[in-house]
Structures are given as C-alpha cells and as structure tokens.
Amino acid sequence: MESALVSRSVGSSFAAAAPRGCLPRPSRVATFTGARARARPLRAGPPKDSILEALAKDDMLNAEELVQWENGKSVNGIAASQGIRIRRHCRPTASLKEIEEEMGAPRNILEKIIWDKEIEVAEGLAKNPLKEVMEAAVKAPPSRDFYGALEAAYKRNGVPALIAEVKKASPSRGVLRENFNPVEIAKAYEKNGAACLSILTDEKYFQGSFENLEKVRTSGVKCPLICKEFVIDKWQIYNARSKGADAILLIAAVLTDLDIKYFLRICKELGMTALIEVHDEREMERVLNINGVKLIGINNRSLETFVVDTANTKMLLEKHGDSIREKGILVVGESGLFTPDDVAYVQNAGVSAVLVGESLVKQEDPGRAIAGLFGKELLH
C-alpha cells in the first residue's frame, strides 16, 4: 500500500529526495552551500523524476527518508543515520584545500576516493551531459546476462563461478602487473573458464580506464563484464552501459538505501545486473531489506582500513544465509582469495561465485593461474 506521505511527496519534493548524489542537477547543486548545508526541497515545481515515481508506485520509497528530506536534513545526515561513515563534500567546483578547511581531511582512503570521484563525475557531466550519455546507453549493443552466466557456471562446475578481475594496481597493493595488456588478460581469463570479467575503470587509484572496458568489449570476448567503479551518481551507470558494461558495482558503504533503490531501478531499465557490495553486518541488513536485490558481494577487504579477512564472508553468511537463500539471492565472495582452500572455505560458507584479482593478475600466465586457484580446470 502506498502511504499517504509517499503519495503526497510525489511531485512535491521528488527532486530534493533524489539520491544523495549531490552533483547531478544544477538545481540541486544550488541548494547546497557547503558540507553542512541543508538540502531544501525545491518548492517551485521540480522536474518530475520518473525513477522515483516508479519506486513510489511499487511502494519502494522509504517514507522516513523522505521525511528527513522534508525536514531539511543534510545528505550526510541521512547517510549517517543509516550507519554510513563516508561523507560527501558536495562541492565539485571547490578546491581540495577549501573542502578540507570545511570538513577536515578525508577520514580514510574510501572517503578520499569518493571526494575525488565527486569532482571527476562533475567534470564528466560537463563534458558529456546526462541526456547524451543516456541516449548512448540506450543505443549500445544489448547487455549480456551477468547473473545468468554466474548461475550457469556454478551449476556446471560445482565450484563457485569465477569473476576474474582485470586489475593493474590498487591503493593497498600498488602496481600488481607491470606489463599490463587488458585484452590479453581478458582473453586468457575467458579461455580458462571465467564466467564473467570485472574491469576496473577508476584511473586515479586503480590505474584502470573506460578505454580498457571498451577495448575488452570490442575484442571478441563474450563473457559479461562488470564495470568496477565507485558509483555515486546515475550518470556513471549510463556511461558504463554506453561503453559496454553488462553489470555495475554498487558499494553499500557509500550509498544510502534510496541511492541503492534508485540505481537498481536504472540497472533494471538498462538490462544490467547490479552487484551490491557489503562488508559488515549493518550493510548486509540494509541491503537485505531492499527489494529486487539479486546479487550481493561480500568484500573480505575493508575499503576503509584495507584489512582482508575471509572469515568475514563466513560470519555474515552464518547470520544471514537463511534469509539470503529464501530470497534466492546469489552471493559473491570478494577479495583475498589465493588458494583452492580459500575458494573451498568461502564455498562452504555459502557463496556461489568469487571475485578474484590479485592472485591471478600477478602470475606470469593469468589464464593458467585459474586452474591453480580452483585446483582444477574450469569448463565453459
């Protein structure tokens, strides 16, 4: 049943209630005067937001969240009330110095990445406006079934389906592979039984690129591709689809519930799979309360501290395995997997897929490394 509040909110404050991405609309940016700024509903006939309307229709808008907006609670306040520690600066045109004067230094690497991403997305939007990127996304060759490929590979091989990551570097490990040829690596992964590929597109911290994504997509590789990004704005999802991504990562440590619902809906419209990444109990609980989630990744690495612990997957699945199975959600074990024992450990914990970068990409022959990781050859 649609609550009175939700229906009243349709058309009155939707523009203001749109996800926490405080960059996308110039009208929104204008409502923020700084990090402590309060988001005010746009009273003068805000443009209709079809995604939010669809969410309201399906009773997927959280009335409480809308009330917070109505009361002028800041974007960071809403995030904090959901246990999210990563703040937004919402000042894409300010210098880092000005931002730090107001907010202090970023509290951890993930927050730093997000602060840079806010600026990067604003620049991307200025170069390629949303409307154009949306049109390009709709015109792109159809997406491939990322979720279906994982499900089928798990059934076929009896070991977790492999999402093999094309990863040159990371902030925690530095450069993983000097002679990095993304297409060669992608082809080797596919030939050796990877179900899907993960392509890092963040340049600053992971030395990835959208050029790599496009190159792999047009190289003849057939595996579905996930664009591994730090998504904070819908523009990034349309952009990823326009460059050939079939799936996208959404990180619960960064996104509010409404962000996740909103982005999931866009993925659905574009025929993309969303991999929702969680790291702790609170994030898992939040994500399990969102309808339409089909794929959850449990990251064994904290993006705030870089500590890696595969026991994280076990702990979260011991607690939530039943409800995950009930909902038919598929779980991906992410990060820090090096040996057949590691893979067996997360499989026993309940994952149907694994996401692996470092242990493959660091080997001389990343394709052959797959059989080493699983203790057997994977079949296509």
Ligand SMILES: O=P(O)(O)OC[C@@H](O)[C@@H](O)c1c[nH]c2ccccc12
């Ligand atoms: O290289 P590893 O430890 O096998 O991890 C791969 C993947 O899980 C990791 O790259 C990752 C998981 N979630 C992320 C979010 C952003 C960037 C990177 C990631």
